[in-house]
Amino acid sequence: MTISETQNGGISAADVTRIVATIVDAVQADRTRLMDIVQAVQHRLGYVSDEAVHAIAERLGIHGVEIEDMVSFYAFLNREPKGRFHIRLSKTPISMMRGAAAVAGAFSRATGAVIGGTSPDGEFTLEWTSDIGMGDQEPAALINGTVLTALTPSDVLPIVAALRQQHAENGVPLFPGSDAQRAGLLKAKIGASLVKSGPVVFQTGTAAGAGLEAALAKSPEEIIQTMAKAKLRGRGGAGFPTALKWKLCRQSVSEAHHVVCNADEGEPGTFKDRVLLTELPDVVFDGMTIAGYALGARRGLVYLRGEYAYLWDRLQGALEHRRRVGLLGKDAGGKAGFDFDIRIQLGAGAYICGEESALIDSLEGKRGAPRDRPPFPTDRGYLQQPTAVDNVETFACVARIMEKGAEWFAGFGTPDSTGTKLLSVSGDCQRAGVYEVPFGITVNEFLDLIGAPDAAFVQMGGPSGQCTAPKDFGRRIAYEDLSTGGSVMVFNSGRDVLEIATQFAEFFVEESCGWCTPCRVGTTLLKQGMEKVLRNRATPADIAALEALANTVSRMSRCGLGQTAPNPILTTMRNFPEAYERRLQAETFLPAVTLREALAVAVEVQGREPVVQEGVG
Amino acid sequence: MSDSMLTFTVDGVEVEATPGQTIIQACDAARVYIPRLCYHPDLEPAGHCRVCTCRINGRPGSSCTMPVAHGMVVESNTPQLNEDRRVLIEMLFVEGNHFCPSCEKSGDCELQALGYRLGMMGPRLPYQWPQRELDATHPDIFIDRNRCVLCSRCIRASRTADGKSVFGFEGRGIHVRLNVDGKHLDETTLAAIDKAVHVCPVGCIVVKRNGYRIPYGDRTYDQAPIGSDIEARRRKMKR
Numbered sequence: 101m102t103i104s105e106t107q108n109g110g111i112s113a114a115d116v117t118r119i120v121a122t123i124v125d126a127v128q129a130d131r132t133r134l135m136d137i138v139q140a141v142q143h144r145l146g147y148v149s150d151e152a153v154h155a156i157a158e159r160l161g162i163h164g165v166e167i168e169d170m171v172s173f174y175a176f177l178n179r180e181p182k183g184r185f186h187i188r189l190s191k192t193p194i195s196m197m198r199g200a201a202a203v204a205g206a207f208s209r210a211t212g213a214v215i216g217g218t219s220p221d222g223e224f225t226l227e228w229t230s231d232i233g234m235g236d237q238e239p240a241a242l243i244n245g246t247v248l249t250a251l252t253p254s255d256v257l258p259i260v261a262a263l264r265q266q267h268a269e270n271g272v273p274l275f276p277g278s279d280a281q282r283a284g285l286l287k288a289k290i291g292a293s294l295v296k297s298g299p300v301v302f303q304t305g306t307a308a309g310a311g312l313e314a315a316l317a318k319s320p321e322e323i324i325q326t327m328a329k330a331k332l333r334g335r336g337g338a339g340f341p342t343a344l345k346w347k348l349c350r351q352s353v354s355e356a357h358h359v360v361c362n363a364d365e366g367e368p369g370t371f372k373d374r375v376l377l378t379e380l381p382d383v384v385f386d387g388m389t390i391a392g393y394a395l396g397a398r399r400g401l402v403y404l405r406g407e408y409a410y411l412w413d414r415l416q417g418a419l420e421h422r423r424r425v426g427l428l429g430k431d432a433g434g435k436a437g438f439d440f441d442i443r444i445q446l447g448a449g450a451y452i453c454g455e456e457s458a459l460i461d462s463l464e465g466k467r468g469a470p471r472d473r474p475p476f477p478t479d480r481g482y483l484q485q486p487t488a489v490d491n492v493e494t495f496a497c498v499a500r501i502m503e504k505g506a507e508w509f510a511g512f513g514t515p516d517s518t519g520t521k522l523l524s525v526s527g528d529c530q531r532a533g534v535y536e537v538p539f540g541i542t543v544n545e546f547l548d549l550i551g552a553p554d555a556a557f558v559q560m561g562g563p564s565g566q567c568t569a570p571k572d573f574g575r576r577i578a579y580e581d582l583s584t585g586g587s588v589m590v591f592n593s594g595r596d597v598l599e600i601a602t603q604f605a606e607f608f609v610e611e612s613c614g615w616c617t618p619c620r621v622g623t624t625l626l627k628q629g630m631e632k633v634l635r636n637r638a639t640p641a642d643i644a645a646l647e648a649l650a651n652t653v654s655r656m657s658r659c660g661l662g663q664t665a666p667n668p669i670l671t672t673m674r675n676f677p678e679a680y681e682r683r684l685q686a687e688t689f690l691p692a693v694t695l696r697e698a699l700a701v702a703v704e705v706q707g708r709e710p711v712v713q714e715g716v717g
Numbered sequence: 718m719s720d721s722m723l724t725f726t727v728d729g730v731e732v733e734a735t736p737g738q739t740i741i742q743a744c745d746a747a748r749v750y751i752p753r754l755c756y757h758p759d760l761e762p763a764g765h766c767r768v769c770t771c772r773i774n775g776r777p778g779s780s781c782t783m784p785v786a787h788g789m790v791v792e793s794n795t796p797q798l799n800e801d802r803r804v805l806i807e808m809l810f811v812e813g814n815h816f817c818p819s820c821e822k823s824g825d826c827e828l829q830a831l832g833y834r835l836g837m838m839g840p841r842l843p844y845q846w847p848q849r850e851l852d853a854t855h856p857d858i859f860i861d862r863n864r865c866v867l868c869s870r871c872i873r874a875s876r877t878a879d880g881k882s883v884f885g886f887e888g889r890g891i892h893v894r895l896n897v898d899g900k901h902l903d904e905t906t907l908a909a910i911d912k913a914v915h916v917c918p919v920g921c922i923v924v925k926r927n928g929y930r931i932p933y934g935d936r937t938y939d940q941a942p943i944g945s946d947i948e949a950r951r952r953k954m955k956r
Contacts, residue, residue, distance in 0.1 A: 165885035165898035172887045172896075450889070467886070472764040472782035614867070614886075614893035617766050621808035624891045625842055645841070652804045655777050656767045692843065 108149045119144050120155035131160050132483065134465030138171050139446065147178035173467035173613070175229065175449030176406045183218045183225035185263050187211070188242040191228040192235065192368050192607075193559075193600045194526045194589060199252070200239035204228070206256035207241075223264065230451060230610055231368035232407040235526030235589070236533045237291050245409045248287045259286050290410075293375045296549070298520040298536025300512060301376070301383075301496050308382035309427055311499030315390040316435045318502075320350065323394040327498065329506035331518045335493035336362060336454070337561060337585025338660075339517075342498070345488055348478040350395050352486035357397040359388050360482060360489040364405045364459060366451040367562035368607060369587030372522035373492040375534045377404075377411055380496060381418040385442060387495025389432060390502055392440040395488055400442040403459050406449045415444055451611035455659050456489040457481075458613065469615045470659035493522055493586070513539030517578035525550050527590035543573040543582065552590045557597055557676070562587035563604035564664035567597065569675040597676050598683070602630040604668035612661065619662030622653035626669060632692050633680060639687050643680055647673060725789035727751075727771075740780035740791055741769055750944035751793050752802050752835065754809075754827055755868035756781040757916050761877065763869050766809070768802050768831065803835040804842075811842045812891075814849060814863035815919075821928030822920030824936030828866055829919075830943035849894075854903035857925055858914055865895050865921040875913035883907045895921070 108116050123140040127133035134156075141152050148171050157164040171177045189195070189204050204215055204226070211224035218225045234240035237249035243263070262285055294302065315323055328343035349357060361384065365373040376384060388400045404411065419442055422428040432440040445463055447453050453462045457471035460482050481487025490498075497519055501509045510518040517539035523546070526532045530551025537546065547555050558568045560577075561584035568575075568582065575582045591600060605627040614620040629646040632638045638646075650666035657663045673680060699710055722733050727740075727749050734743035739762065744751050753769040756762055762781035769780045772792040780791070792798065809815075809828060817823045849862040872884040872895075883905045887896035899905045907913065909924050917923070933939070941949075 163882040163885075163898045165882060165896055168887055168896055169885035173889045175889075467889075472762075472779060474784065609890060612890040614888070614890045615765060617768075617805050617808055617812075617867075620867070620891055620893065621812045621845075624845070625808070625811075628843060649804065649842075652801045656770050656801050656805060658764055658767060658779070 108145050108151055111145060113151050116145065116149070116151045117155045120152055121159055124156060124159040129160055131162060132464045134160070134167070134170055135445065135448065135462065137465075138167070138177055139448065142177060146184075147181050149181075170465065170467050173450065174406075174447075177448050181218075181222075183211075183213065184223050185243055186225045186227070187213075188227050188229035188232070190230075190232045190234060190238060190240045190242075192231045192238065193591075193595075193603050194235050194369065195231075195238035195240065196603070197527070197595070198238045202253045203239045203241075203251045203256065206253035207260070210256050210260040224260070229407075229449065230366070230607060231370075233365055233371040233374045233405070234290070235369045235371055235524060235587075236293050238526070242407065243285070246285060246288050247290055247410055248285065249290055251287055255287050262286065290378075293371060293524075293533045294379060295525075295531050295533035296535040296537070298538070300500050300509065300520040300536070301493065301522060302379070302536050303500070306503060309386060309425075309433070311383070311501075311503035312386040312389050312427065312433050315393060315502040316433045316438070320394045320396065323390060323502065324350065326501060326506045330497075330501045330509040331516075332494070332497055332501060332509070333517070333579060334491055335497065335521070335585070336491035337367070337565075337583065339579040339583060342490065342494060345478055345490070346391065346394055348476070349486045349488040352479050354485045356399070356483075356485050357395045358482045358485060358487040359391045359395060359397045359400040360456075360459065360463070360487055361388050361400065361402040361492055361495055362454060362456065362459060362489050363408070363492050364403050364447055364454040365408075365492070366405060366454045366611075367564065367585055367587050368604075369526055369559065369562050369589045370524045370585060372524045372534045372586045374408055374411070376492050376496055376522070377408070377415065381415055382422070383496045383499045384492055385418065385422060385427075385495075387490075387498035388442060389427065389440055390498050391488060391490065391495065392432075393435065393438055395486075397488075398439050398441070400440065401463060401482070402442060402444045403453065403463060404444050404446050405453075406447045409446055412444070412446065419444070450613075451607075452613045452659075452661055455661060458659070459489060460487060467613070469613050470661075472658065491585075514576070514578050514580070516580045521577065521584070522586055523577070523584070523588050524586050525588045525590065528552060528555065528592040528595070529590045537577070539578045540576050542576050543568065546577065546588070547573065547590070550588075550590070552592075554592050555590050556593040556595065557591050559587070559589040559591070559600070559604075559668075560584050562589075563607050563668055564660070565667065567601065567668060567671040567675055572675070597672055597679050598630070598634060601668040601672045602627065602634055605630050605665075608661070608665035612665070616656075616658040616662060618653045618656040619658065619665060622649065622657070622662065623665050625649060626653065626666060628692070630669060633683055635692075636683050636685065637690050637692060637694075638680075638683065639685050639690055641688065642690075643673075643684065723785060723787035725785055725787065725791060727791045728794050734785040736785075738785050740771065740773070740783050740785055740789075743785050744780070744793075745947055748947055749793075750947040751780050752799075752831060752944065753781060754806075754831060754866065754918055755870065757870050757874075759878065759912070760870060760873045760916065763873060765868055766805065766866070768805050770801070771798065799835055802831075803837050806831050806835055806837055807840055807842050809866045810837075811840050811844045813847065813865060820864065820920045821923060822864070824933055824939045825931075826920060826938070827918035827943060830938035833938070834942045834944060845891075852897070852902045854901040855905075855907065856903070857909040858902060858907060859923050859925050860895070860897075860902060861921055861923070862895055863921075864919045866919055867893055867895065868918060870916040870918065871895070871913040871922055874916045875907075875911065878912035881906050881911065881913070883911075883913060 153167045211219045213219035213224045213226040239251045240249045332342040333339040450468045452458045453468040458468040462468040477487045523535045608623040612619045612623045650669045654666045732747040754766040764779045764782045771780045852860040875881045875883040885896045
């Protein structure tokens, strides 16, 4: 085999040009569809080779450096050849508690790939990845597009043996994989996550399209007024009033308006949007269509995180059905003159793309870097046109409100946090899964519900949220008190709060986009600061410096990621000072490493121990 | 004051501005210096370095991207903000490999000058000692990524002013690096007269055979601290 044959997944350079041309032309050589282009290229070649970059650039009439800029940003896009099977193990505090390290070790032994590398036979690449949205069924993994859950080390040999038997036609990785969950692999099964339905979102006995039908009988202004009366606030975590966002977007003068559904559910510990999109896709699409009508938009976009590629077929099927029955397309829902359709954009592994302006850049085929505001997306969003970006759950609420009325909706929850909230529960409790509860429930009440009487601390709202101590378990889950986008991770007294905080610090290092200094450099420095604490090498001065640094990162960062990245450290410092004190050294200064560690390499080379004098090392 | 002018305050001083100006543009025109690194007056702002962050109506925001509004209250020269800015400069020092004594940009380097201006006495953050690449393939231009601060000035200048797109980013997070449109710089269309070559605030992109034409000691920031040009004009105006 010549070198040119081993590159590009064994496809010749001329064929690469031809394949790329077909892929690029399928999206009318639209630069903003670069994400679809490179995903399709990777699906064919296994990675985005230099030849492919060159061919895409030629065909789009842009520079190769722009393509590399974009492709190199996303964790799921490969610039180098990878194994035929790309195994990505979910790395979260919960997965580690459930034995993910042992599963990783088993995969490493069974495949011959070290973690972060590819096996010598080129069959397997093994990597850690950030939370894949299976917090209630960890340890979980993605193999190409397929989700595997509740893995144990003993599952690994049969899985690897079965993979070796599989021969896809072109023998390359399948991401993005619409064939996911069809592979018939052991553990390739996602359990039903819904534990408790509530009265609003997961109510039963309502036909799809009911909310949309009610909405189309009203004027766009009336719909926005209804949202205001319902006091609906964004379910993604920030809690911005939906009516105000829609009003600003509608008022903004433009050729076109856009509705975007943020299904980039990346906050570790959250998986309620996955459940919503699995159980009630039509209610979500109803909500998007209602928004389209209210905003005067003709286009809706769902930004679906790459980890949820396995939902692609199901969601496309739901959209196709809606087109057939007239709920999408020309005169959508039977409303003359209201033309509306929805496209799904698959992401490629970047937590930051859950931030609305980064999501919009990603939708435009660029790296997912957040934008400075103003201008706000409601003025200049997707394609520089007014755009309303709302969470999956928000759209479901919209449909329910239009169906049952604003007063009905506002009857649940608290005066400032109306309705119900979907909470994703994982960790040390009896019943992990998704719960729909009215806003205003106290942490204690909720812990009773999920079966966690001995919780020692609760991470509320994911790593970017707060580490909550028992003294605060009387607080209410609501925007005005303990706000959460939906992630609830429960830990018992056997867990080390600082180790968990350090894992979250690592998560932000992995997921910082790198655009701005405080987040790009600060997240790494914060992680190193926590590691020094964990190694019992920190002094009181180190803790003071770490706190000051955390506050600088929080104040100076460009977007919500950097602004909240220090939260695991700041909230544990505030709520669990004794955990830090236990590890502190009463010295004025201690270096991060001991003399013995610093000399380890020299000792190995020389083959003898240094002569250590009294009081050194 | 004409009808189209608006006013706002910076540290209690009233500043006039025209609609559409950013805070940093209006302040530069009014001879009020806000420390900045990635901002360049000839280029679209990008908001990378965050050094120009001010408190704007009580909330932090980058003054290079924030448009002025009538009645805006901006705080810039406060101990807290200057301390935060100093930490940002320190972050950039430890993120790369910056050896001022052996750098041909010393004295003309905006990063170094900001370190002095903001009172950075020495790094208190741990050095990261990254492995960075040099690129000396181009006959006239040299790139030393050890000194890159990822300000994107060259990227923006090449794309807009030069119309070439020679530069781009690669990677994500702490692994972001400056990339060129080709394997090495000699494969690109970059020329020594390009704007992209002359906007680098540090010694990352330098023109060859040019480094010591002006000796150390006689260089821009050897004469006066960074920002003095803006402030000096203010003093003259007042007289």
